[in-house]
Amino acid sequence: MQPFTKQIIDIIQHIPEGQVMTYGQIARLAGNPRAARQVARALHSMSAKHDLPWHRVINAQGKVAIRDEEGYEIQRMSLESEGIPVINGRVSLSDYQVKS
DNA sequence: CATATGACGTCAA
DNA sequence: TTTGACGCCATAT
Numbered sequence: 001m002q003p004f005t006k007q008i009i010d011i012i013q014h015i016p017e018g019q020v021m022t023y024g025q026i027a028r029l030a031g032n033p034r035a036a037r038q039v040a041r042a043l044h045s046m047s048a049k050h051d052l053p054w055h056r057v058i059n060a061q062g063k064v065a066i067r068d069e070e071g072y073e074i075q076r077m078s079l080e081s082e083g084i085p086v087i088n089g090r091v092s093l094s095d096y097q098v099k100s
Numbered sequence: 101c102a103t104a105t106g107a108c109g110t111c112a113a
Numbered sequence: 114t115t116t117g118a119c120g121c122c123a124t125a126t
Contacts, residue, residue, distance in 0.1 A: 004120065023106060027120095037106045038120050044107050045117055057107080065107050075107095104126080112118085 004030055008042045015056045018083050019098045020091055022060045029100065040065070055079055062093035 007030035015021050023036040030039070039057075047054040055078035059065040064086065066072040076086045084096050 002118070002120085005117075024104080027105095032120065034105095035120055036104090037108085037122085038118095040107050041109085041119070042107095042117085044109085045119095047107080049116070054107080059107085060105060067107070071107080102126100105124090106122105110119095113116090 004032065004035065004038065005042050005046070007031060008039055009046070009050055009052060012043075012052045012054060012057060015053060015098060018096065020056045020058050020062075020079070020084065020093070020096050021098050022058060022093075023065075024060055025098070025100060026057065053078075056082075058091055058093075060093075062091045062097070064089050064091075 008026060011021070011026050011029050023039045024033075026039045027033060027035040032038070043054055043057060055075040064072055064075050066075055079086050079091065084091055
């Protein structure tokens with residue numbers, strides 16, 4: 001497991017309940033400010049097998065970035081279950097995004 | 101023009 | 114078969 005990937009997983013596992021993080025923030029904390037896309041790649045490949053709260057990871061616009069319909073709804077439900085309302089496929093980042 | 105952002109797609113072990 | 118690496122560059126603003 002590469003340090004990067006490990007960092008990404010670690011960071012996601014530490015996202016507080018009721019809060020979300022963007023790809024850019026995760027990439028920055030992982031040590032590579034330009035690796036936002038790699039964060040997406042990592043999740044695409046490993047989110048399922050790491051008991052990660054991946055539903056707390058969204059894009060910088062507060063939108064659910066999942067393309068898959070099923071996964072999208074799963075994330076929406078998960079977020080709302082934590083008290084994060086998803087309106088029009090979006091989340092109120094100003095209220096729920098983790099600040100760093 | 102400069103800056104910010106990204107839930108893929110393919111291949112190796 | 115399944116799990117993980119890749120760590121850029123196309124697109125939008």
